[in-house]
Structures are given as structure tokens and as C-alpha cells.
Amino acid sequence: MKYLSLLQKAISLFLIFFLFSCASPKDIVYYQGADGITPQEKSNSYEIKMQPDDLLMIIVSAEDPEIAMPFNLKTYSLPSTNKLDIVRGQETVQLYIVDAQGTIDFPVLGKLKVSGLTRFEVLKMLQDKIAVYIKNPIVNLRVMNFKISVQGEVNLPGTYPVASERITLIEALTMAKDLTIYGKRNTILIIREINGIKSYNRVDITKADFINSPFYYLAQNDVVYVEPNRNKINGAAIGPNTGVIISISSLLITLITLIITTTK
Structure with a gap:
């Protein structure tokens, strides 16, 4: 019986070691x-750089709003229906998309290369170019996607x-x-x-x-x-077979127990 007890403990320890492993x-x-x-x-700091497929919201403003209007994309009013309310208009701001060549088509200024530039560099470029037409322009830029x-x-x-x-x-x-x-x-x-x-x-x-x-x-x-x-990879490998392993181990313990009992 002493040998049987030791054998059972050894098999149990083997199963525990096989199914689980300690993480450091x-x-x-x-x-x-x-x-x-x-x-x-x-x-450590980081500033994003513009890249193709970016969607940019760029708004130019000035002391006189009418002067800045040509430098902004038009906004469109889209109807919005709410069953619990009346139909209301909703303004939609148009966005600039950076094309595959890394450029945007900006009102008045035309094609501008922005890919690879930081947000600060794009703002500086726009302010310098728009300053030719507007005194002290204010430019806001945001990546929307x-x-x-x-x-x-x-x-x-x-x-x-x-x-x-x-x-x-x-x-x-x-x-x-x-x-x-x-x-x-x-x-x-x-x-x-x-x-x-x-x-x-x-x-x-x-x-x-x-x-x-x-x-x-x-x-x-x-x-x-x-x-x-x-551990996850090993668990994925033995997961489907865990029940089989336990069943075989239990059967071995039972057989060994019977053999030892009958040989006495």
C-alpha cells in the first residue's frame, strides 16, 4: 500500500505540473x-504628423468673419428627423482629406503638401500663406479620424x-x-x-x-x-485533451490498484 500511495501522489503531481505552470x-x-x-x-513628447487618408478639420477666422469666409469650406444644413421633436436643420462641417500624394486642396491657396508635417508645421504654413490676404488670421486644425x-x-x-x-x-x-x-x-x-x-x-x-x-x-x-x-499557447494545445488525459490517468491508477491488490 505504501508503494500505491506514492504512485498515486506521483501521478497527481505530474498532472498538476502538466496542466499548470508558475509565472514569474x-x-x-x-x-x-x-x-x-x-x-x-x-x-518625452510626441506630435503627430499628417499622412494620407487623414481627415482634417481646418477653420480660418479673423476679426471680420466675412474676410475669412473664402478660406473655409462651405457648411451644409442637413435635415434631421426626430419622432419626438420637429424637423431641425443640422450644420455639417466639410473636411479636408489628405490624398495619396499627401496634399489637400485648400480654398484660394490651392494644393498644399501636408503629409509628413506636424500639426504645428501645417498651422504655421497656413498662417503664413493666409497672412498675405488677411491680417493676423487664426487657424484651427484637428485630425478627425x-x-x-x-x-x-x-x-x-x-x-x-x-x-x-x-x-x-x-x-x-x-x-x-x-x-x-x-x-x-x-x-x-x-x-x-x-x-x-x-x-x-x-x-x-x-x-x-x-x-x-x-x-x-x-x-x-x-x-x-x-x-x-x-502558458496560453500550452493551454490551447492541451485544452481539448485535458479530459482524455485525466480519464487515462484515473484508469491507470485503477488498474495499478487492482494489480497490486490481486498480487498480494
């Missing part, structure tokens, strides 16, 4: 080594619109309700397209100094992919 804290904990990082005088996508081992994967024009990797993961316990935190993939060329970049968020990475701030249309760790 260094694979799970974020911002490791943060206490040893010297505070920076100036934080800024979005990022988060995929893989996160709790809420999806594509998320960004209201501001700057978002960090941590903010994007927070929008996706953080990584699951099965997500690889030390090799997060960021897919970025610049001028039609895609780049594939890795970020390790378990190390606190990742905030200095050029991919700490995301660009419009970035894709963030969190790979599954070894």
Missing part, C-alpha cells in the same frame, strides 16, 4: 526598476477613436481594459505605417524605461498587438 513576477509586473530611474527635466487598434491578449480588443491628438501606449492598453494574465508584457508589437511603409516595433512595458521609447506615444492608425505567453 518579472513577466507580469509593470514598470520594474522605476525607483532607479532619474527623473527627467523634460518628459485619429484612431488606434488593440489586438491580442487584452480584455477588450478593438479599434478606438482618440479625441485628443496624443495618446500613450499605456492609455491605449487601459482603453482595452489592460492585458489578460496570458499577455506577453515584454514584447508588445506596435505596427506603424509612415508614407506607405509599415514598420514592426517591440516595446517592453515590464521595464520602467520604456517611457523613453519612440513608441511610447502612438501615432494615428497604429496597431498594438499583445502576443499570448507560453
Whole structure:
């Protein structure tokens, strides 16, 4: 009976080891080594650059609104029907789309190259060109289709619109309700397209100094992919066969018990 008890324990331990594996804290904990990082005088910053397919809302204003009108796209009133209310007009602001050549067709000024320029650079260019016609013009610019996508081992994967024009990797993961316990935190993939060329970049968020990475701030249309760790991959492989393994192990224990009992 002593040998039977030892055998049963050995098989049980084998099953536990086979079905589960321990994760190290260094694979799970974020911002490791943060206490040893010297505070920076100036934080890492990022300003988005215009790229093809961006939708831009550009509004020009001046002291005299009529002078600025030729430099703005027309707005259209669209009927809006509400069953609980009367029919009301709704103004729709027209947007500029950056074409494949990286240009927009701007009233009065014509074709303007904006792709590759930062928001500040585009504003400066417009202000300088419009200043020829208007004294002290005010130009407002906003990217209307800024979005990022988060995929893989996160709790809420999806594509998320960004209201501001700057978002960090941590903010994007927070929008996706953080990584699951099965997500690889030390090799997060960021897919970025610049001028039609895609780049594939890795970020390790378990190390606190990742905030200095050029991919700490995301660009419009970035894709963030969190790979599954070894436990998830192994679990996917044995998942369908777990019941079979347990059944076979139970049968082996029963057979061994009978053999030992009958040989006494």
C-alpha cells in the first residue's frame, strides 16, 4: 500500500505540473526598476504628423468673419428627423482629406503638401500663406479620424477613436481594459505605417524605461498587438485533451490498484 500511495501522489503531481505552470513576477509586473530611474527635466513628447487618408478639420477666422469666409469650406444644413421633436436643420462641417500624394486642396491657396508635417508645421504654413490676404488670421486644425487598434491578449480588443491628438501606449492598453494574465508584457508589437511603409516595433512595458521609447506615444492608425505567453499557447494545445488525459490517468491508477491488490 505504501508503494500505491506514492504512485498515486506521483501521478497527481505530474498532472498538476502538466496542466499548470508558475509565472514569474518579472513577466507580469509593470514598470520594474522605476525607483532607479532619474527623473527627467523634460518628459518625452510626441506630435503627430499628417499622412494620407487623414481627415482634417481646418477653420480660418479673423476679426471680420466675412474676410475669412473664402478660406473655409462651405457648411451644409442637413435635415434631421426626430419622432419626438420637429424637423431641425443640422450644420455639417466639410473636411479636408489628405490624398495619396499627401496634399489637400485648400480654398484660394490651392494644393498644399501636408503629409509628413506636424500639426504645428501645417498651422504655421497656413498662417503664413493666409497672412498675405488677411491680417493676423487664426487657424484651427484637428485630425478627425485619429484612431488606434488593440489586438491580442487584452480584455477588450478593438479599434478606438482618440479625441485628443496624443495618446500613450499605456492609455491605449487601459482603453482595452489592460492585458489578460496570458499577455506577453515584454514584447508588445506596435505596427506603424509612415508614407506607405509599415514598420514592426517591440516595446517592453515590464521595464520602467520604456517611457523613453519612440513608441511610447502612438501615432494615428497604429496597431498594438499583445502576443499570448507560453502558458496560453500550452493551454490551447492541451485544452481539448485535458479530459482524455485525466480519464487515462484515473484508469491507470485503477488498474495499478487492482494489480497490486490481486498480487498480494
